[in-house]
Amino acid sequence: MAHTLIRKCAKPSYPNFLTSLSVAQIRRRPASVAAAEKEQAPSSSSSSFTFSAEGDKVHLKSPPGKWKSSSSVTMPVSFMTGSIVGKRFYKEVKTREADDGNGWTVMLDYRTLKTPSKRPLKLPTLSLAKAIAAEWEYQQMDGIRPFTMPLMRLACTALERVPLTRTKIIENLMKKFNQDLVFCRAPDDNELTSNVYERQVEKIDPLLRWVESEFGYKPVVYSSFFGGKQEDGLVMAIENLLKKTDDCEMAAIDAIAASAHSLIIAIGMVQGKLQIEEAIELIRLEEDSQVDRWGLVEGGHDVDIADLRVQISSPIVFLSLSRSI
Template sequence: MASAVMKKTLTSIKNPLILRGLSSHTLRFSAVATARNPESEGASSSFTFNEKNSDKDDSIHVKGPSSNPRRETTSVTMPMSFMTGSIVGKRFYKQASTREADDGNGWTVMLDYRTLKTPSKRPLKLPTLSLAKAIAAEWEYQQTDGIRPFTMPLMKLACTALERVPLTRMKIIEYLMKKFHQDLVFCRAPGDSDLTIGVLERQVEKIDPLLQWVESQFGFKPIVYSSFFGGKQEDGLVNAIENLLKKTDDCELAAIDAIASAAHSLTIAIGIFRGKLQIEEAIELIRLEEDLQVDKWGLVEGGHDVDVADLKVQISSAAAFLGLSRRY
């Protein structure tokens, strides 16, 4: 389902610069969301998420519009389960569209005449029209029998970038740097184990070019190790990576954090961020050892295939969000 939404979501984006680095199959998606003329929208009502606990109530509560909806706003409150993956309510709108923000700085998403808002009830103001269209496409794709938040990864990333990152930026960077020493691409399989025959050679073949790129970009050669507890990278490399993260904007940091979390590798996230890695290349590096085991022992249906699909959605959605949020 989520993979299908990603296909729908990137439909109307035609700028090749924005989609640079995305996989070839992503570029074939068809259009869903369209931008409207701001003047034709009139005053907008609001759509918000409810942050309160609502374990016993997963319904959608709608305050009806007044006789003159252009003067009085309408609110739609979603239960907290929207952010946790449950199916919530029924689709209550006919069309999702985009419009320029009232202050002319950014773009918003409209559900009929309602303005989409963040969980803290602030307007979902997006940096580019392309990203607004993509998020509108996620809403347009929702079925009449229920809204499925787990099929809206771009919406989730947008809320993270607008609300979580500004408040916890330094904590996010500190956590990423703490995990940097245990980065997936720094860990090498022992070459003397029957269970890892061929893994070390494959790591050298596939990962070493990325490590050489890191050295050329930041001036320090990454240290590889074979311990599960990680190693210690040089302070120069650590400082260079940390400075890069500090210079990112909120959307970029949200995307890097999401990719690093899914990949267990900040290096792979930075490779996508800097355009060194494409989605398929990143997924190949992330699953390198497991895919070798699958080739040797076979694929477990309902296990390996689900993991692969989930990883593709996480990496591709974050990479798409990164590209769509950039102003060219």
């Protein structure tokens, strides 16, 4: 069943630079489509398009006789939840420079794409705009699947959520810092976990040494299920680093940390210390040890790995494209 779901949700003909992102997030959270969102009435030279909710479908409507006027498309809030938001309503996807010359936008036919809060989706680089346009281009006719569009989701997060809630995001990340995945060690005196401990020493210790050299404090490792407590100096150094990030970096770090259960891994990836596959190996170190011992569950472990690869790689691709020219 898992393979069938993957084939239905993932588009096999993604461009090469998005190959690593072509596997959809398999587990979709149950979510109802948000109430109808209506744009403010525009001038007489443009038409108004509205998303209206009917069950789990969203339709695009326009006033009669105004289809040829310039307009925009505003994605409903449900776009950010992972639910299918309706059938594909456009034929052509392209990019163009923003009207003020500051950034790039995505066009669905003749409509300018907007964020869920009805702000123009103004992207910092043409590379990122083209990548997001590719996500829209490869949507299937039977439905728009936001869970196959990680770059679009990250762009909306960087443009809208981060500027408004930066302090809260940092606060939430620091609350979990003492329980960071890389600080936790399996017991070395137990037959079932001793091999995990050995792998942790081999794979994670180099990252901890980097943290010590980068921030001036040696991380504390622990075996307690409830975590330990890091030195105040290290906590403050990490928090200060987060405060200095730009919005795209903050969005990437927050997304990676949520999937990795590790702020250290997220920072290491954003700063170029860890490559994608290295990070995935650290995140799955304990589970992969169990797979080696008991075997891989097809339709379970393989789906988890594919999902993790999308969640970890997409923020790095997003960040790289947001900086390229």
